[in-house]
Amino acid sequence: MSSYQVLARKYRPVDFNSLIGQDALVQTLTNAITLNRLAHSFILTGVRGVGKTTSARIIAKGLNCIGPDGSSKESMHPCNLCEPCKSIQSGRHVDILEMDAASNTGVDDIREIIDSSVYRPVSARYKVYIIDEIHMLSKNAFNALLKTLEEPSESVKFIFATTEIRKVPLTILSRCQRFDLRRVPxxxxxxxxxxxxxxxxxxxxxxxxxxxxxxxxxxxxxxxxxxxxxxxxxxxxxxxxxxxxxLGHASTNTLLELLKSCFIGEIQTALETLKKAIDVGAEPEQIISDLMDLAHQASLIASNSNLENISDAALENLTVISNFGIPRLARCWQILLKGHQEIKLAPRPEAAAEMLIIRLVYTSPMPTPSEILEKLPNVLAEEAQANIEKTSKERSLTEQSTLSPETSTNSIFQSKTPSVENLLDVVKICEQQGHLILASNIRNYVEPINFNTPRIEICLAKGAPDDLPSKITQILNTNSDTKWEVIVGVKSDSPTLKEEEDLAKKKELSAAYEHPIAKDVLKTFPGTKITEVITEIQSEDHQSSSLLERSDLKTNLEQSEI
Ligand SMILES: [Zn+2]
Structure with missing residues (x-):
């Protein structure tokens, strides 16, 4: 009766054809051999169990295979029939030495290899040293090894394997041909x-x-x-x-139920299901990881991707979850991912899992960014309207202004065909179209006399550019169907927009000193000055933001030297 051989051993690949998921490695090695550019030393890196030592042995065979008739050269496709192939496969070839650096870390352990590497191989084409977990070697051992790598003998090859490439000194790495073995999909x-x-x-x-x-x-x-x-x-x-x-997993049905309760916002059911899963022995971290797996699969279904090897029942259940849509599934996955990391650190993973589920339930009914965007124009319009109504009410009570709020409303919501009813509207058009110098010149130098669409009478302050009136005419004509006329008068009773703004700012500052919060601050920090009043911006649109007048007074306080 033969003893049972574990599957991992029984199905260990004997050639690159049976090594799965490492096509890039095989291709590079094959090319190197074909072009006769095989390095003296290789380093194979990758997570555990992806085939590093298996590959090392296949390479050792490939280097030494002589073929069934004894005439073949080295190849990355060993025959597995010749004597060298067979004896390397069974681990009894005198010229092929395997060492595990994890248990032989010292310089003395490596000495034997170094000393013997100067002798020619006994029977093989190449002497091959396979050192597993090379990163475990001590510093001295690495140094000793380095000398051998610097002056390699023609008939010696080194094959190193490691799970932690970052721990291998650069001096060693730079002398090796490196191969990264991938996680198998x-x-x-x-x-x-x-x-x-x-x-x-x-x-x-x-x-x-x-x-x-x-x-x-x-x-x-x-x-x-x-x-x-x-x-x-x-x-x-x-x-x-x-x-x-x-695997200590909760049953898929339990997990699907849990995920579904989270999506529909049933917090009681969600927490009970979580508890049930933990009670039957599933680890909280595992549960969250499994939920991520489900969310991922449901997202694939939602995006019409092919899910292979999945049962009809599982597919049906996942389809229910996938109907919540990709944006929700993606957000769910993100929350789970973050939570999964937190659970690992949490002193009580069970409590952390509960908190995570609660978070998931509470965020599920929230609109996704795209839903918010859909609603956005309405929300903004409503908010802006409310602000303007509020502002105009305040304004009529506190101060008189040349700015009419109705006009502002128009230019916000009908920006494509702007109505121009005062000087500020002209400035807005200039700013919206990027004519910032013109806008600034109008602010600084134009004193309005009369504004009767389509005829404007203005007075120019000292220092105004000569062509300002014609530039204003030009911008107005290109932005409306009407033909505008700009007349320059001699004397105006109105200030420029800049002067008006400065005045308003002064008023605003003195008003800010009267604000209850500011009063408190000033009392607590004597000597403080208010330097600026910042208007809360309600809109994404910068052009219109200054039209959405201050709905709430925010003060920018600066502590002056005492
Ligand atoms: Zn062979």
């Missing part, structure tokens, strides 16, 4: 596991396989260990519930 793992299960005559449900592939986080070895474990537990029958139990 879930779909590829699913495919791989399904094939193996079939070959092993293990009954599986597609969703069970997907859960295993998902849990393996891109590691082939981990996925095969989980498959092993599940088939042992289920006596060669792997069901979804078996895998859920094995």
């Amino acid at each position: 879930i779909s590829l793992l699913q495919e791989h596991l399904t094939k193996i299960a079939q070959a092993e005559r293990i009954e599986t449900q597609p969703e069970a396989i997907r859960l295993i592939a998902y849990a393996a986080e891109g590691s082939v070895r981990d996925s095969l260990s989980l498959l092993d474990q599940a088939s042992a537990l289920g006596a060669n029958n792997i069901s979804v519930s078996l895998v859920e139990d094995m």
